[in-house]
Each structure stands twice: as C-alpha cells, then as structure tokens.
Amino acid sequence: MGWLRASSIVSAATLASRLLGFLRDVLLAQSLGAGVAADALLVALKLPNLLRRLFAEGAFSAAFVPLFSQILTSDGRPRALAFAGRALTALGLVLTVATGLALLAMPLVILVLAPGFDPLDPRRDLAVELARRTFPFILFVSLAALLGGVLNVLGRFAAAAAAPVILNLVMIAVLLWYGGEPLALARVLALALPVAGALQLLLLWQACRSAGAPIRPRADLADPQLRPLARRILPGIASAGVYQVNVVVVTVMATALAPGAVSFLYFADRLAQLPLGLIGVAISTALLPIVARRMAEGRLEEARAVRDQAVEIALLLTLPAAAGLTALALPIVSILFGRGAFDAAATVATAAALQAFALGLPAAVLVRIMAATLFARGDLRTPLMGAIVALAVNLTVGLATLGSLGHLGLATAASLSSWANLAVLVRRIGRIEGRAFSRRTKLRALGGLVCAIVAASVAVQALREMQHLEPPMALGGAILVAGLAFLGMAAVARVVRPQELVALFRDRA
Structure with missing residues (x-):
C-alpha cells in the first residue's frame, strides 16, 4: 500500500475519533455537569490517558516496528x-505487575494528580x-x-487506525x-474504559489473524531481540514524557497569569492540534513501517525518497492550514466558541494564542516525520535530545516573556520550541545522510x-466580500475560495503535480 493512501486511512480514522470525542464530551457535560462525579x-x-500517550502511542511503536521489520526481512x-x-508476552507480564502496583498505590497517585482533593473532600x-x-x-x-505495529509493517493500516474510535x-x-444518577454513571463510565481497551485488543488480534499473521503468546x-527492544x-518513553512535561509546564506558567489564560491556551491549542493530528500524526504513523522496511532491505535511497515525498505532501497541507489559522483566527474562534460566558475579550485573546501556535505548526508536523525516519534507523536518542532542547526553549522563552506578553508569550514559546526540536533532528539527519532535504523539496517548500x-x-x-452572509457561511465560503486559489497557484508553480499524487497514492513513485 502506498504511504499516501495509508496516511489517508489514518487521517480519516483520526478525524472520526476527534469528532466522536467532541460528541462524547458534549454528552459527558450534559450528563455529569460540573459536580463531584465529573x-x-x-x-x-488523567492517568491512563497520560500513560497511553507516553507508552502506547509512539514510544512502543518507535521501538518495535524497526526491529520487527528487520527480523521480517x-x-x-x-x-x-x-x-x-515473545514481545507480547513480556509486555503483558510487565504491565500486569505494573497495573497491580498502581492499583495498590492509587491513593498516593491521586494525591499527586489532584493535590486539591483533601482527605475530607468526597471527590478524593x-x-x-x-x-x-x-x-x-x-x-x-x-x-x-x-x-497495530505488526499490522502497519504488513501494510494493513485500517484496523490499527480505527481501533481508537x-x-x-x-x-x-x-x-x-x-439512565443512572451521576455517581452511578461515573462508575459505569470508568469501567467502560478497560472494556473499550479489551475490544481494541480483540479487534487487532482478529485483524492479525485475517492478515495471515497470528500472534500467539x-x-x-x-x-536476544527482546533486550534491544527494551x-x-x-x-x-522519555522522549514522549518530555513533551508531556512541556504541556504541563505551559499550564503551570499560565496559572501565574490573570484568570482566563489557561482557557485561552487550551482552546487555541485544541484548534492547532487538529491539523497536527490529521497531517503530522497520520503521515508519521504510515511512514515509520514503510521507511523501516526499506531500510531493513537495504533500499536506503528509496527510504530517503519516500521521506522527501512525505515532507512535500505534509507541507502542501500544513502551510495553507497554518496561514489560514493565522489569517482567520478571530472569525474561527468567534464562530466556534464566542457565545455565552466566552465574551469578546476571551475571543480576541484566544485568537491571538491560536495565531502564535499556528506559526509552529509546520515545524511540529515535520518533527513527526523526521523523528519517524530516525526511529526507523533505530536512533531514539536524537528525538529525545530534540525534546529536551524543546523543553529548554519553551521554559526560557516562556519565563522571559511571561511578564510582558502573558499567555501570548507562552504560545509563542511553544512554537519556537517546535522549531528548535526540528533543528536538532534535521542537523542529525544531515550529518548521517549528507543532507536532510533534497533541492526539489526545498524549492517546493518555498513555493x-x-x-x-x-x-x-x-x-x-x-x-470581507461575504460579510452580508451569516458568519459560518461567510467563513466557509472564504476558506473554500482560498483553498481553490492555493491549489491553482500550487499547480501553476509546480509545487505539486496531480499525476505525482496519483502515483504516490498507488505507491508507483
């Protein structure tokens, strides 16, 4: 399967998951409100979601997929x-012990996660x-x-992409x-989480069997390969952990500002994360097993060519998204959030944060792609160093601008940290391969x-020309016109050629 088609599958599944997640949050707010149960x-x-991001999403695949590809080849x-x-068995044993210890230590864990819940608070x-x-x-x-990693290496992306839904x-x-009251509903929802996890595992287990790759404990x-896997x-995990610490640090610094700063950053980040998930995560998920397989087979030039193509397509999608979020931040935030208690001042502040986040969006997407290339080479040290540098930049710039720019300084610091992270990865790949990007890729990025x-x-x-329409209709029309204009200019400037996209989708390039 072509990597572009695989990316499209992952992107579609990610979009479905985000939309369903929004519906879930609406229903959750409607059913539980903002009381003790909620x-x-x-x-x-918080904890399972944090560990899922640290371990299941990215860290394990980055370690397992290249090794599995190498052995397969x-x-x-x-x-x-x-x-x-054997890896499944070892992982299951380690996680079973860790789960048992976590269940015993849960009062202490909750004390760390929610220090505001004192012993007399019923929420604790x-x-x-x-x-x-x-x-x-x-x-x-x-x-x-x-x-899911096994399926991705075998070119079966659909089941692994759909599982989070x-x-x-x-x-x-x-x-x-x-139909239970809030406390009973909260207890049932808590049990729904491991049930959903078991269903995901069952789905992928059956998908492996259907793909002719049954995995038996x-x-x-x-x-001997289990040691390098560990x-x-x-x-x-450390690399992903630094990123999560980065997010927490931004939130902590925002709490030192006037009320509302945390909310401005949260809502702006939610909007900026959408193209990152649909483009960066989707492409990197599809790219890792394909590049790892080519490298294991000794087809290094092909692996580099695939990465260059991925960078070009990612920028083709990300650059207009970043420019659009920057130019249309105010109407976007106003239409999505500007109602009720979310007043005009909150709308303006959130739009400013969105513009700052958008400036770092191309770097954040490219970080995913370049890190996937290093993971495929078995190099996890460089992405970790990049994440540490990003954290240092975020802290330095955030603290330096906290007093003068407030929440806007924190959003700007986050964007600059993404560019610093990318610089570390590009420098390392340039040293290994002689260059990080081809001349064609650089010219197309500039165009x-x-x-x-x-x-x-x-x-x-x-x-401006459509101000006579309802705001959502005017915004949608403006985005459509701008999108067509971008595609027309990109075709004329040969930033992209339709026949190349067709070839990539069919894996003929």
Missing part, C-alpha cells in the same frame, strides 16, 4: 511472528475508586499497540443508554509558503 471521573481519566515471517509473540475517595477501574485500560491498549463509541453508548522469553522503549501566504490574503478579502 471532577472525580476526569481526574481518574532477514529471517522471514515465522521468525518475526515468533518475536512478536471517588477518584481513587474510579481510577482503579480505569487503570487496566493501559494494559489492553499497550498490547493493542504491539499488534472504539473507546469513544463505547463511552457514547453508555452516556446515551445508561510464547512462554519462552529467551529471545533498550529502545525507554528513550522513546508552497508563497502560495499559502497569498491564499491567506485571498481568504481575508473574500471574508
């Missing part, structure tokens, strides 16, 4: 599947109870991540059909940037 449940969901499918079975005991119900989710979703579907089903753990996982800036200007002018 507070306790949201705290209980050198030793054949039976040996590779045997390795996957309820949060401990709910967290014990939700925590086994990390066991199931981590095992599912291994099976199951969680939102299960929780939406509970919210729609369970193996009691014999004497596989050594690779730890830097991957795409010019087209995106012009298209953003077209969008602003089109919005």
Whole structure:
C-alpha cells in the first residue's frame, strides 16, 4: 500500500475519533455537569490517558516496528511472528505487575494528580475508586499497540487506525443508554474504559489473524531481540514524557497569569492540534513501517525518497492550514466558541494564542516525520535530545516573556520550541545522510509558503466580500475560495503535480 493512501486511512480514522470525542464530551457535560462525579471521573481519566500517550502511542511503536521489520526481512515471517509473540508476552507480564502496583498505590497517585482533593473532600475517595477501574485500560491498549505495529509493517493500516474510535463509541453508548444518577454513571463510565481497551485488543488480534499473521503468546522469553527492544522503549518513553512535561509546564506558567489564560491556551491549542493530528500524526504513523522496511532491505535511497515525498505532501497541507489559522483566527474562534460566558475579550485573546501556535505548526508536523525516519534507523536518542532542547526553549522563552506578553508569550514559546526540536533532528539527519532535504523539496517548500501566504490574503478579502452572509457561511465560503486559489497557484508553480499524487497514492513513485 502506498504511504499516501495509508496516511489517508489514518487521517480519516483520526478525524472520526476527534469528532466522536467532541460528541462524547458534549454528552459527558450534559450528563455529569460540573459536580463531584465529573471532577472525580476526569481526574481518574488523567492517568491512563497520560500513560497511553507516553507508552502506547509512539514510544512502543518507535521501538518495535524497526526491529520487527528487520527480523521480517532477514529471517522471514515465522521468525518475526515468533518475536512478536515473545514481545507480547513480556509486555503483558510487565504491565500486569505494573497495573497491580498502581492499583495498590492509587491513593498516593491521586494525591499527586489532584493535590486539591483533601482527605475530607468526597471527590478524593471517588477518584481513587474510579481510577482503579480505569487503570487496566493501559494494559489492553499497550498490547493493542504491539499488534497495530505488526499490522502497519504488513501494510494493513485500517484496523490499527480505527481501533481508537472504539473507546469513544463505547463511552457514547453508555452516556446515551445508561439512565443512572451521576455517581452511578461515573462508575459505569470508568469501567467502560478497560472494556473499550479489551475490544481494541480483540479487534487487532482478529485483524492479525485475517492478515495471515497470528500472534500467539510464547512462554519462552529467551529471545536476544527482546533486550534491544527494551533498550529502545525507554528513550522513546522519555522522549514522549518530555513533551508531556512541556504541556504541563505551559499550564503551570499560565496559572501565574490573570484568570482566563489557561482557557485561552487550551482552546487555541485544541484548534492547532487538529491539523497536527490529521497531517503530522497520520503521515508519521504510515511512514515509520514503510521507511523501516526499506531500510531493513537495504533500499536506503528509496527510504530517503519516500521521506522527501512525505515532507512535500505534509507541507502542501500544513502551510495553507497554518496561514489560514493565522489569517482567520478571530472569525474561527468567534464562530466556534464566542457565545455565552466566552465574551469578546476571551475571543480576541484566544485568537491571538491560536495565531502564535499556528506559526509552529509546520515545524511540529515535520518533527513527526523526521523523528519517524530516525526511529526507523533505530536512533531514539536524537528525538529525545530534540525534546529536551524543546523543553529548554519553551521554559526560557516562556519565563522571559511571561511578564510582558502573558499567555501570548507562552504560545509563542511553544512554537519556537517546535522549531528548535526540528533543528536538532534535521542537523542529525544531515550529518548521517549528507543532507536532510533534497533541492526539489526545498524549492517546493518555498513555493508552497508563497502560495499559502497569498491564499491567506485571498481568504481575508473574500471574508470581507461575504460579510452580508451569516458568519459560518461567510467563513466557509472564504476558506473554500482560498483553498481553490492555493491549489491553482500550487499547480501553476509546480509545487505539486496531480499525476505525482496519483502515483504516490498507488505507491508507483
């Protein structure tokens, strides 16, 4: 399967998951409100979600996929599947022990996650109870991540991409059909998390069988490849952990500002994360197994060519998105959030933060792609160093501008940290390969940037011409006109050629 088609599958599944997640949050707010049950449940969901991001999403795949690809290429499918079975067993044993310890230590864990819940606060005991119900989710979703890695290497992306949708579907089903009072509903929702994780694992287990790659647990753990797998996982988790610390640090610094700063950054970041998930995460997820497979087969030039193509397509999508978010930030925020208690001042402040986040969007997307290339080479140290540099830049710039720019300084610091992270990765790849980007890729990126800036200007002018329409219709029309203008200019400037996209989609390039 072509990497562009694989990316499209992952992107579509990500979009479906985000939309269902929005519906889930609406139903959750409607059913639980903002009382004791809601507070306790949201705290209980923090830990499994954090561990899922640290471990299951990215860190394990980055370590497992290149090794599995290498064994598949050198030793054949039976040996590779045997390795996957042993890795599944080892991972299951480690996570079972970790889950048991976490369940015993949950009161202490909740004390760290929610220090504001004092011993007399009813939310504390309820949060401990709910967290014990939700925590086994990390066991199931981590095992599912291994099976998803196997499927991705074999070119079967659909099941692994669709699996996260199951969680939102299960929780939406509970919210729609369970009629209990808030405390009882919170307890059922907490149990829904591990149930959804088990369903994800079952789906991917069956998908592996259907793909002719059944993964069976193996009691014999004497596989020499398990040690390098363990050594690779730890830097991957640390890299993801630095990013999560980055997010927490921004929130902590924002609490030192006037009320509302945390909310401005949260809502702006939610909008900026949408293109990052649909473009950066989707392409990097599809790219990792394909590049790893080519490298394992010794096809290094092909692997580099695939990465160059991925960079070009990513920028073709990201540059107009970043320019559009910058130019249309105010009407976008106004239409989506500007109602009720979210007044005009909040709209302006959030739009300014969105513009600052948008400036770092191209770098954040490219970081995903360049890191996937390094992961495929077995280099997890450089992405970790990049994440550490990003954290240092974020802290330095954020603290330096906190007094003068407030929440806008924090958003700007986040964008600059993405560019610093990218610089570390590009420098390392340049040293390994002699260059990080081909001349064609650089020229197309420059052309795409010019087209995106012009298209953003077209969008602003089109919005002015459509002021007689309802705001959502005017915004949609302006985006459509600007999108067509960008595509036309990109085609004329040969930033992209339709026949190349068709060839990439069919994996003929």
